[in-house]
Amino acid sequence: MSEQSMKELLEQEDMPDIQERTVVKGVVVQVSRDEAYVDIGYKQEIPVSKRDLAVPAPDDARDVVKVGDEIDVYIKSLGGDNGGSLSKVEADKMAAWKDIEVIKEKGETVEAKVAKEVKGGLVAYVMGLRGFIPASQMELHFVKDLSVYVDQTVEAEIIEIDVQKRRLVLSRRKLLERDRAEKEEAVFSAIEPEQIVRGTVKRLVDYGAFIDIGGVDGLAHISDLAWHRVKHPSEVLEVGQELDVYVKSVDRDAKRISLSVKDTLPDPWVEKAEKYAEGDFIEGKIIKLTDFGAFMEIEPGFDGLIPMGELAEKRIERADEAVHTGDVVVVKVLRIDTKRKRISLSITKAKRDADSADVKKYAAESASEGDETVTD
Structure with a gap:
């Protein structure tokens, strides 16, 4: 046996048990832009391309490892001009799969x-x-x-x-389901109808808006978004908007909360109604005739009803027997119902009171003239 062959045999005996498709530790001995050379105890250092160093592949292998680093590598193959092929990525993946299994078990x-x-x-x-x-x-x-x-x-x-x-x-x-369950328990244990709470608009749909009130979504129907008519929620709200909402109802069994935006805002109808009082005399235009009376516009967007029995002194079957659309009339305010948002008006009582006032005025003037005659 030659001296060269004997030397190779001794080197092989000294080499650790290195096999393909296994993970071993190695030391980085050289790094360039495109690859790193790793010593795994084999007869020569083996290159690791930058795409096998990390995911995604770095622009420069030196961004991932440096000389002297000890790393785990997966032996893809051994032999050939380069000594074989190694992959840090595959070694990391194999270790990660083990870690993932532990994480799932826990x-x-x-x-x-x-x-x-x-x-x-x-x-x-x-x-x-x-x-x-x-x-x-x-x-x-x-x-x-x-x-x-x-x-x-x-x-x-x-x-x-x-x-x-x-x-x-x-x-x-x-x-998210577990988090929602915890938040639901907290919200439903504390929330009550007629409360005003802070919320954030989560989603807009054709029929309303879902509003987060502490981890639980309540629904504000489109009719409860504003005092005026809204065609789509996006006209008055936007996703992410923070606002106060009024709790209309709470169904703990069905896990549903009904909300209102408009009930936290001043009601234009009430604001207008506050300018008038029962017994006031006001002038307005007849805007609509119905089977039960006539509607009079008190001011733009604010109407009152004159019931059929308050349109004329005599009994009438139809409203147009007393008034017509466009007529300007004087009425007396009979009742203001802020809860039902209704104002009841009367033409007949306005006339009676006016006639009574004229009689009183005539009587007062006559009495005054009589006093002057006696004095003379």
Whole structure:
């Protein structure tokens, strides 16, 4: 046996047991822009390309490792001109799968970086591992555009792991459901009808607005958003807006809260009504005739009803027997009902009071003239 062959045999005996498809420790002995050379105790240092150093691949391998670093590497192959092929990425993944399994067993959560939208959900990375978040597991409600989550980091729960198939399925919805349950318990134990609470507009839909009042969403119907007619909630509200809301009703069994925005705002009708009092005489225009009377405009956007029996002294069958649309009349305010938002008016009582006032005035003037005659 030659001296060279004997030397090679001795070197092989001194080498540790190094096998392909295993993870070993190595020391970085040289780093360039495109690769790092690692000593794993093999007969020569083996290069690790920058794409096998980290995910995503760095622009410069020196951004990931430096000479002297001890790292774990996965042996993809041995032999050849370069001595073999190593991967830090694969070693990190294998370690990460073990860590992920432990995390799932403990019931802990993970931080997932959303990378892109795909059919049926989102691709997200956890500890360098590719995971999948189904669309149904991203929010408590349906999300039309999942792309808004790309590049965001979200907290998620692991719901499925298959190391052999490299399958990792995550859920954000389960965390949100638990969080909602806790907040619901706190809110429903304290909230009562007729309270005014602070909220944030969460979603706008055709029929109203969902408003977050401490982690629980209440619904403000479109008819409760403003005192005037609203065609769509976006006319008066915007997502993210903070505002006070009035609690109309609470259904603890169904977990529903009915809210009102307009009940926290001054009521234009009441503000106008406060300018008038029962017994006042006012002038206005007849704007509508009905089977039960006539509506008179007191001021723009503020009407009162003259019942059929208050339109004329004699009995009439139809309102147009006494008044017509456009007529300007003087009426007496009979009743102001702020709860039902109704004002009852009378033409007949206004005339009677006016006639009575004229008689009193004539009597007073006559008495005054009589006194002057006696004096003379």
